[in-house]
Amino acid sequence: MTTVTPFQVSGEINYDRLVTDFGCTRISPELLTRFTQVTGHTPHRFLRRGIFFSHRDLDVILDRVEAGLPVYIYTGRGPSSGSLHLGHLVPFVFTKWLQDVLKAVVVIQITDDEKFMWKGLSEQDCDRFAESNIKDIAAVGFDPARTFIFRDFNYVGNMYRVVCQIQSHLTVNQAKGIFGFTDSDHCGKFAFPAVQAAPAACTAFPHLFGGRKDVPGLIPCAIDQDPYFRMSRDILPRLGLPKCAVIHSKFFPGLSGDGKMSSSEGATVFLTDSKASIRSKVGRGFSGGRDTVEEHRRLGANLEVDVSIRYLEFFLEDDDLLARIKADYQAGRILSG
Numbered sequence: 001m002t003t004v005t006p007f008q009v010s011g012e013i014n015y016d017r018l019v020t021d022f023g024c025t026r027i028s029p030e031l032l033t034r035f036t037q038v039t040g041h042t043p044h045r046f047l048r049r050g051i052f053f054s055h056r057d058l059d060v061i062l063d064r065v066e067a068g069l070p071v072y073i074y075t076g077r078g079p080s081s082g083s084l085h086l087g088h089l090v091p092f093v094f095t096k097w098l099q100d101v102l103k104a105v106v107v108i109q110i111t112d113d114e115k116f117m118w119k120g121l122s123e124q125d126c127d128r129f130a131e132s133n134i135k136d137i138a139a140v141g142f143d144p145a146r147t148f149i150f151r152d153f154n155y156v157g158n159m160y161r162v163v164c165q166i167q168s169h170l171t172v173n174q175a176k177g178i179f180g181f182t183d184s185d186h187c188g189k190f191a192f193p194a195v196q197a198a199p200a201a202c203t204a205f206p207h208l209f210g211g212r213k214d215v216p217g218l219i220p221c222a223i224d225q226d227p228y229f230r231m232s233r234d235i236l237p238r239l240g241l242p243k244c245a246v247i248h249s250k251f252f253p254g255l256s257g258d259g260k261m262s263s264s265e266g267a268t269v270f271l272t273d274s275k276a277s278i279r280s281k282v283g284r285g286f287s288g289g290r291d292t293v294e295e296h297r298r299l300g301a302n303l304e305v306d307v308s309i310r311y312l313e314f315f316l317e318d319d320d321l322l323a324r325i326k327a328d329y330q331a332g333r334i335l336s337g
Ligand code: TYM
Pocket: 006, 074, 075, 076, 077, 078, 079, 080, 087, 088, 089, 090, 091, 109, 110, 111, 114, 196, 219, 220, 221, 222, 223, 224, 225, 249, 250, 251, 252, 253, 260, 261, 262
């Protein structure tokens, strides 16, 4: 069985099916052409290669950008371990690029409260993980003048009015339906979705938007986080605020080649790993190479299942070089090593 929720991703993932089930929209070639027309920039490799593949209202954001009206970008991280892994780079690298291209303010939420409640982290670990994760995120290269990174434990008081407005529009039945909570879950879990939804309202940041109520947020994330923003899009208009827009990515796979890279699985490449350790981990990743050199030269690699090829698709910028490597590997001219 396939599960894709903010709390669990498992099984074979069919992205077409998710688009239908979640009720979002595939990013079409026409939308990418419009993106280029409006911004003057060639789409990022994540867009060219269908890694960011689905959206809600990206066209509305482009209309505003074209009209010279402000938008902002909102993303986040739940600090569950001391270091980010390669999969986490996907939304952050993309957000940095969007910031450059749209010249927009970026807000980044660090949900230390979420991990305190879901993972039972000690307060010490919450502090340690949040601090070191913020350094990993800052290292992606955001524009310091246009970026606001905040920890819920420190900032929540500033957006508590918005949190309460959202909470009072969300029934327990709805929270159960959207997030799968049960009667045995503690109240903190029921209260949390409004905290992740609040930064999708510009009124959560009076110091950035001067009390304006009309600036919509665009939220890049992997598709597991969508339920929070489906919920936000339902509630924000009832508060007199614009719906947030969302742009969804596929999952960066773990070393076994399927599912999503995750901090809790053993086969994870962390940003703090040494070069030697990364080389060794990736070298042991699932390979589409054949059992013997003779067979490989004759049949070529199976690109569909090869982890290194997947990783190059995410991180190698040069389209021509990627195409050449794929062609040579598939023809057996280069070996897995
Ligand atoms: P977290 O810490 O689980 O993940 C942080 C971001 O990374 C994405 N992600 C991945 N993307 C591609 N491949 C993977 N293998 C992979 N694993 C994780 C997640 O979708 C997420 O975008 N509750 C959130 C924190 C949060 C947030 C937000 C995320 C708060 N506000 C707004 C996105 C947008 C969390 O625990 O994410």
